[in-house]
Amino acid sequence: MTDIPNIPFVDLASQQNRIRADIDKAMARVLDHGRYVMGPEVAELEAELSKFCGAKHSIGCSSGTDALAMVLMAKNLRAGQVIFCPSFTFVATAEVVAWLGAKVCFVDVEPDTFNMDPKALKAAIETAKANGEDLAGIIVVDLFGLPADYVSILKIAEENDLWLMSDAAQSFGARYHNAPIGTNGIATATSFFPAKPLGAYGDGGAMFTDDDELAEDLRSILFHGKGTSQYDNVRIGMTGRLDTMQAAVLLEKLKIFDSEIVERQKVADRYTSGLSDIVTCPHVPEGCQSVWAQYTTRLPQGLDRDALQAQLKDKGIPTAVYYAKPLHRQDAYKHNLIAGQTSDGVLPVTDALSLDVLSLPMHPYLSDDTQDYIIEHIRGAISDLS
Ligand SMILES: Cc1ncc(COP(=O)(O)O)c(C=O)c1O
Structure with a gap:
């Protein structure tokens, strides 16, 4: 081990x-x-x-x-x-x-x-x-x-x-x-x-x-x-x-921020080329440059996200879900909403994303080898769980 x-x-x-x-x-x-x-x-x-x-x-x-x-x-x-x-x-x-x-x-x-x-x-x-x-x-x-x-x-x-x-x-x-x-x-x-x-x-x-x-x-x-x-x-x-x-x-x-932004972009590009056929990788519209605070994918419909996270954790790969419970579902905000906002179907994309997003390790110091290890295990775990 x-x-x-x-x-x-x-x-x-x-x-x-x-x-x-x-x-x-x-x-x-x-x-x-x-x-x-x-x-x-x-x-x-x-x-x-x-x-x-x-x-x-x-x-x-x-x-x-x-x-x-x-x-x-x-x-x-x-x-x-x-x-x-x-x-x-x-x-x-x-x-x-x-x-x-x-x-x-x-x-x-x-x-x-x-x-x-x-x-x-x-x-x-x-x-x-x-x-x-x-x-x-x-x-x-x-x-x-x-x-x-x-x-x-x-x-x-x-x-x-x-x-x-x-x-x-x-x-x-x-x-x-x-x-x-x-x-x-x-x-x-x-x-x-x-x-x-x-x-x-x-x-x-x-x-x-x-x-x-x-x-x-x-x-x-x-x-x-x-x-x-x-x-x-x-x-x-x-x-x-x-x-x-x-x-x-x-x-x-x-x-050193400018040089770190360049490295973040390289990490994002490597994830996208290694994973885009198996998960939905982030879309960057024309004219925009992300600073990649997170690299957040959408998993295939119906895939057991908890099981995927557990398998990756066993391989030493941390992942995070931003955001599993969107704000219109949070108890604290019930009293500050305008009418009707908590009903199902009012924010359908938000609700869908909360179920299928998964963020991967992202920082400017991620080596190619480590990233390839992450990519390989994500690919393996998703094919196991599909
Ligand atoms: C979208 C967004 N807004 C506001 C904040 C609040 O920033 P801080 O933690 O510095 O108060 C954060 C921090 O995580 C954030 O991600």
Whole structure:
């Protein structure tokens, strides 16, 4: 049994080995200057993030969840108003809407990109309008690192006088129509959770916007709604700042991010060429470049996913199901939905995906040999179970 490998789903250790000396020096600099909150590394990182993604304002913050929440707060989202977002996403996308007492209208996704379906959005807006709801905005998610169809969705947003923000927690580093993610809609929120393509060594996130006024409001909200100082409170805010230590780590990781994105693409390409005849591999539409936060396949209809996962686990291959229980099926959201959303058939693609998706190990340090081992065992297990 000694030859069963222990393959990590995300390999942060290899990345750390590559840059450990620089991380140590960066952390030591923070210990030396001692400005643990709002230290110079935060502003330095924000400047580098703007250079990377093209947004006029980059604002470091405490997490991807808080980034989403702070934009909603800056937009003065009120209790009872409606936000449109996918149900096939991580809980944070809808959680922040519920924090503010607003309602969620979940929108179905496309079966091949897993991202918000513009046709479903249009239909959901019509239904909500017919029900007399007070509509506010749309949160678009770039799931698994793939940009959503912003051109179509922005058009629908404009036609219906709704603002759009981008939940790019999984997609910082991706590209849409030859531009980096960071400038679609009024603002973009991202996460630096350790396992994200660009991850810190703890929680962190950022907000991006080209709007000067919105940027100023966000900087105030993340510091208890400060005006001229934190003791002059001009709005309700929170502790939403990015730690200096995390900014120092992210500055080092950003230096190798481009090369890691290239490696992620190679890993994705190898999976696709090794598996596309046996599972449905991710579809990347023309003009998009995914950053491959996850490599998520759809399994053949009726295949026992639990049994497949168990067989792969026995071979040292970790897999994950994102997301087995979509948000419209979660008890916590029963009271924040607009009418009728939990009925069967309202989000058919979301429900179908929750039953057949499977995410595979994905990181820039996956060797060809390890990947071939994974591919070989997936092929073997699927033919056993079919
Ligand atoms: C789509 C999506 N939105 C929001 C978040 C929240 O980010 P964080 O964990 O940094 O709060 C995540 C994190 O997993 C996410 O995947």
